[in-house]
Amino acid sequence: MRVQKVNTIAEYTDPAAPGWGSVEVTEIETIPAPLGLQPTEYIQVSWEERPYGALEQASLRAVHDGTSIAIQMIWEDPQPSTGAGEGFPDGAAIAFPVHGEPELMQMGSPEAPMQFVQWQASKKQARSVLAKGIGSTLPGAAVGETATGSWSGGRWTVVFTRSLAGEGESANLVPGSNTQIGIAVWNGSNEERAGIKAVSADWTALALDR
Template sequence: MKARRVRASEEDLLSPDSSFWSGGKTEFVALSPVPLAMTQEVSPLMAKRTDHGAVSSVEVAAVHNGSHLALRLEWETSTSNAIDDLDRFADAAAVMFPMHPEAAAVTMGSEGRPVNAWYWRAGSAGRATCFDVVAEGLGTSVRRDARQTSLTTRSAYVQGRWHITLVRALETGGDAMRFEAGATTGIAFSVWDGANAERAAHKSASMSFSELELEA
């Protein structure tokens, strides 16, 4: 996948309706249910689940403006879901990047091979939330305030389809992923279907890192 370089403000990058999105190529990324048997040590209760993976593909586009990277994710789902009761779960999505060349996507990295993710979650009355996430293996993920890494998101649910944009500065300092125009990195995707009570590793994911090239 290629992130075209566009002339756009950070605000334009956030808008799913910006004209540059329609000009570029989108990719359909296949998602499959995470093999939960591998989570037996982490949560034997979650490991029993077999009903996850409701969303099987996500349509993705990427652009950058030299200072910020924007990703647009869209997928079909028949209802929008937020945590509006104690037994309800929210629709959510995340993109993940390897911070080590040998980090594995399926386990969210491993000790000494961290990954960094941008996580978006639907909220009641349109109030979505996002977190910056770092992890070094199953069960180790740590959510951080998105403001720490200047991660911003925008989302809309229109006619059975989520439209999400996630925007972050290429360089944020600290221990978050660094991006560079002209360079290629890995990218992986996850989607949680709230109606199916999906959360944690109980989700659909692309399982391995594919390439994301930022146009020079």
Template structure:
């Protein structure tokens, strides 16, 4: 699958050259600034984000598989990152003239963004990994964000005259009924099959607008059993600002362990107004995310080395003081 990675990079380089973007002039490192204390994980406009250097990451259209993106709609995404030694947060920002956060009708498409990390040590295929190259993908969805901010969006949000007049049993309330509150009884769930079986796209109570996923190549994207990634997105003045956040430590074997000083990372953005969905997206190449506070010395975390060094110095000081005391006693003939 290495040829797919090389072909994707070559295609992206050719496209960017056509757009007069010089790859050599682009920074290849994103620094996650170490910031003690709580991180600004709920407000994309918190002034604390100004402490993190911004990197404009160029994007190119996905053209390796169908459905491909024929016309680029989002040329760059701006990335910042903060961490406090235990938790990390990334802020993605990009221009979008329209806020597309309703996907009730079949002709509607959401705005979205994603971050991809390799799970193992090997640099995977940029296109969602490959067999033996598991990747962890954090996927923020604008419609999930609206569900959280405004309540679950259903048919009446798109078609206000839609009317549900009768269900045979288990449903509470009166017509036209309210979803999901009037369907909370187990016997009522038989009419909401997706919700009943736990389909993440059908569950109305969303704890996070970010879906935590895994993949080993095209067509393998899978919802993870453990959902540990949080976030929040806000559209303002023609721009999206979206936060992704998680503990640095991997919660399971299918997640990226970010307790390293350098981690490969890639990005993707979808523009709903351009009917982008699935593989129809723009994406970046891999960048290096340098996480301050996770530097290693002789293979050990820097903070652990610091504690070991401090402990060694402390023990050495006790030994020196003890030896001096014993020598003085010996010299005094005690």
């Protein structure tokens, strides 16, 4: 997946910004996060016979302006859930390796962590999250993360932004070099939360234009 260089990402933060029309699309396939990797026996037995992570793919586009990156993610969801009251919200996340070679399915490890930016339909603020393995997530270093979502015509369009540079335990994205991206999607109307989600089966290479 290519991250095209543009003058400023300010023109891309709106999910419906016209500029996205001329950016290459990459389809990333998703699968249900494996039941066997769910961190507690309760979650495993309670979802054993219950379908989840039914989403098969999401469409991604990405641009950067030398300082920040914007990633547009589009996926089908006929029944949006904003998580009002007791409901579970729809959600999505984009993940990058911090260092080493984290296993995406294992959500990294203490030696090879990963960082993700999470959007939830119930919240205005995006979250930066650091993961060093399943069930280990902690607030991640601030990377100027934002996420804006819009639902229409049976699909969500969410634009994530963050700074390219990341200090400390955060993913540092460098123009002219390659890294990797992984995604996750939660379908709130199916009570999907935590590890009950659709995920990309493995990392997708991400090449940032110089």
